[in-house]
Amino acid sequence: MLRTRELVRVLGPADRDRFIALAEQDPVVNVFADYRARLTNLDERWLGGQVWGRFVGDELVAGCHLGANLVPVQCTPDDVGAFAEASLRRRATVGTMVGPADVVTALWEQLEPRWQRPREFRRAQPHLEISRVPDIPPDPSVRLTTPRDLELLYPACVAMYTEEVGVSPENDAGGGDLYRARVQQLIGRGWSMASFDEQGVVFKAEVACVTPCAAQVQGVWVRPDRRGQGLATRGMASVVHHVLGSGTAPVVSLYVNDWNTAARATYARVGFEQTATFATLMF
Secondary structure: OOOOOEEEEEOOHHHHHHHHHHHOOOOOOOHHHHHHHHHHOOOHHHHOOEEEEEEEOOEEEEEEEEOOEEEEEOOOOOOOHHHHHHHHHOOOOOOEEEEEHHHHHHHHHHHHHHOOOOOEEEEEEEEEEEOOOOOOOOOOOOEEOOHHHHHHHHHHHHHHHHHHHOOOHHHOOOOHHHHHHHHHHHHHOOOEEEEEEOOEEEEEEEEEEEOOOOEEEEEEEEOHHHOOOOHHHHHHHHHHHHHHHOOOOOOEEEEOOOOOHHHHHHHHHHOOEEEEEEEEEEO
């Protein structure tokens, strides 16, 4: 039951600045929700969902992004009950639930009896950050991609997604068209980097979202026949050099599966350090 002077409601454009201020209490961990607020102005037409807020008096104390991704913002495990009913109304469109592990676990405990079974629950994913240029020099073959690279890049993106998530993005509603459009969008924004040889993509990674406080990297991949050659380390060094050196963002972040020891060793060599632990449910 909500306490006196406590309110939970959908946020809109008039709440944008307050929500961004909330996200910026932990701006790197909350980079996705912060980015979405800036991009959409919290307008449901552009969100493809809703952002909910919990208020105590006039103060916004916690939030929850409810769209294709369910993402808690500055929630404690005690806050999640405020968003459980709203989450249940969005369950048909949620593909993932992701955020700090203790909060995601607490929310899932409330939702599990009434929600569909997840395909996978990744309970411990180190969240990593770097805010300095790596000591490792960038790989000169890693560059920003261009629209001319799409036909080589797109199959590599599908391969990465399928390997990481366990299903092909081309199986989603809309087939490959939506995913191809997303790849094109990242190229157009200058957020896609890759290296190539005569067989196609060797290394690739994308910046998924950017705010004045941070950038989040996703989609890191090395072609299987080129793995074990140190290409991921040099490639990620190139990504960090570019993001920091270009002024795109002052911090680069990502999160990684705890069992992926090779990737974790790569990020450690580049200079990433763990600052939190995430969890992800995939439906």
